[in-house]
Amino acid sequence: MATTPAKRACSVCGTLLADDSAYCPVCALRGVVDAGRETLKLDIEWTPSSSAFQFEHYQVVTREDGTPLELGHGAMGATYKAVDINLRCAVALKVINARLIGDESARRRFVREARAAASVRHPNVASVFHLGRSGGGYFYTMEFVEGETLENLVKRAGQLDLKLALEIARQAAAGLAAVHKGNLIHRDIKPSNIMVSFDEGGGVRVKIIDLGLAKSLDEQGSQTAISMPGGFAGTPEFASPEQFAGVGVDIRSDLYSLGVVLWEMLTGRPPFRGTPAELIYLHQHGVLPLERLKGVPQRLTAILVHYFRDSYSNI
Numbered sequence: 001m002a003t004t005p006a007k008r009a010c011s012v013c014g015t016l017l018a019d020d021s022a023y024c025p026v027c028a029l030r031g032v033v034d035a036g037r038e039t040l041k042l043d044i045e046w047t048p049s050s051s052a053f054q055f056e057h058y059q060v061v062t063r064e065d066g067t068p069l070e071l072g073h074g075a076m077g078a079t080y081k082a083v084d085i086n087l088r089c090a091v092a093l094k095v096i097n098a099r100l101i102g103d104e105s106a107r108r109r110f111v112r113e114a115r116a117a118a119s120v121r122h123p124n125v126a127s128v129f130h131l132g133r134s135g136g137g138y139f140y141t142m143e144f145v146e147g148e149t150l151e152n153l154v155k156r157a158g159q160l161d162l163k164l165a166l167e168i169a170r171q172a173a174a175g176l177a178a179v180h181k182g183n184l185i186h187r188d189i190k191p192s193n194i195m196v197s198f199d200e201g202g203g204v205r206v207k208i209i210d211l212g213l214a215k216s217l218d219e220q221g222s223q224t225a226i227s228m229p230g231g232f233a234g235t236p237e238f239a240s241p242e243q244f245a246g247v248g249v250d251i252r253s254d255l256y257s258l259g260v261v262l263w264e265m266l267t268g269r270p271p272f273r274g275t276p277a278e279l280i281y282l283h284q285h286g287v288l289p290l291e292r293l294k295g296v297p298q299r300l301t302a303i304l305v306h307y308f309r310d311s312y313s314n315i
Helices: 025-044 104-118 150-157 162-181 241-245 251-267 276-285 298-312
Strands: 058-060 070-073 077-084 089-096 128-134 137-143 194-198 204-208
Touching: 058 089, 089 104, 104 128, 104 137, 150 194, 150 251, 162 194, 162 204, 162 251, 241 251, 251 298
Parallel strands: none
Antiparallel strands: 058 077, 070 077, 077 089, 089 137, 128 137, 194 204
16 A cells, blocks of 8 residues: 655744645745845834924924924814824824813813724725824824815815715715714814815715714713813804704704705805804804705705704704
C-alpha cells in the first residue's frame, strides 16, 4: 500500500507547505506586512507640536497669512478644515469655544453633540470620526464635505431651479429620516447646515451637517437642555412655532424647518424676515406670503402650506 509522503515544513516558521509550493505563504505575507509597517512608520512619523493649530494627529489648515481656515462657527465652537496626519486626508475639526472650556455643563453638551452626530450613519449626513481632548477642552473630527453650503448657493444663484430644489429637499429629508431613526431631533435645519456639491455629470449631493442642537427624544426635562442655558434652541428664520413656544418638539419640528428651507430655495428668501421678536410672532401667527410662490406648481404650494399649518396645530 502506498504511503502518503510527509508534508514539508517551512524551516523559518514551521508552517506545513503544499507539495508543489516553493515558498512559505505565511513568511511571504509577514514580509509584506513588515515591509509595509516600516514604510508606514517612516511615512507618517511626526513630532507633536505645541502649536494651537494641532490637535492630537490632526493639523488645522492655515491660510497664507497663517490664520486657520474656518469653515463655520456657532455658540458651542468653531469648525476648521484640518488634515489627518496619519491617513493624509482632509477632515472638518470642531473645537469647543475657548470661553466655554471651564464650563462643565458646556463640555457635557459638546460631548453629547459629538456622540449624537456619531450615532448617525447615512450618505446624506456628515459622519463623525473622532472625539478627543486638547488642554482643558474637547474637539471632534468629522467628514470633510466638498462643495458649499446651501446658504451660499442661494445667495449666489438666487431662486433655484424647481427640479434642483426638490432634489436637494429630497436628499435632506432622507438624511433627516436617518437622524430621526436614531431617535434624535436636529432642531437647527437651515441652509447653512446643508452642504451641496455637484459632480461632473451635474448630479447634486447633499449632506446635513452640525448636530450641535440635536436632542434625543428619550431626554427628559427642559427642551433646551443642550442649547445654551436659558436660551432659544434654533435659528429664528427657520425654527418651528413649537421651538418658540417652548413646548415639546418631535420630528415635525425638523420637517417644518425643512419646509422653510424649501421655500427659500424656490423664492430666494425665507417666508418671514424681521427681528427675533417679530419672527417669533410671524412663525406662530403670520400669514404666509403665497404670492411669492407664483410659478410654483399648485401641488407643491399645497405641500408647503401643509408644512406650516401642520405645525401651527401643535402649539
